[in-house]
Amino acid sequence: MTLQGWMQIALYGAVVLALVKPLGGYMTRVFNGERTLLSPVIVPIERGLYRLSGIEARQEQGWLGYAGAMVVFNGLGFVLLYALLRLQAGLPLNPAGQAAVAPDLAFNTATSFVTNTNWQSYGGETTLSYLSQMLGLTVQNFVSAGSGMAVAVALIRGFGR
Structure with missing residues (x-):
């Protein structure tokens, strides 16, 4: 493998490692129903879809x-x-x-x-x-x-x- 190939692999690994903490934290907040940076945009759309589907957002599904x-x-x-x-x-x-x-x-x-x-x-x-x-x-x-x-x-x- 060439030096450029090894550098690309190293760069890819570094990007993945750098994204672990912020994306992991974001996913944790989303899955726990907490507010995120995208909440002002996504939550109204989500509420509208829930209303159309007849879903109660706070009720757990069995x-x-x-x-x-x-x-x-x-x-x-x-x-x-x-x-x-x-x-x-x-x-x-x-x-x-x-x-x-x-x-x-x-x-x-x-x-x-x-x-x-x-x-x-x-x-x-x-x-x-x-x-x-x-x-x-x-x-x-x-x-x-x-x-x-x-x-x-x-x-x-x-x-x-």
Whole structure:
């Protein structure tokens, strides 16, 4: 490896170490429901979404409701990603004219990305349209990690009682 490569690794490590304390503290405040720098912007949006959803923000959710919400959320993510992959031939942002993904491959890919294992058994740009990659895989990469963090926080809260 070159000197430049080692320097990049060292710089990356230094940036990660420098961000541990401020980001960790921020995440702790968010998960504990404390005020943060972004609260004036985020809290009104959050309250509006809670009001639309009929959720009482101060009421704790039981494990059964939480588990059900996670199953429904990830189940809907799976169904939407599977449908996107199966219907990509007729959807926009498909300039290469990619055909619909085969049922077994669409199932495998949707399951993989919803569970955040991201096992790819296809040829990327030679199989998936831009829309499938952007709206399907990228969104699932984000929300599957977020739902995993939500489960971890719920477990920590549950065991911390």
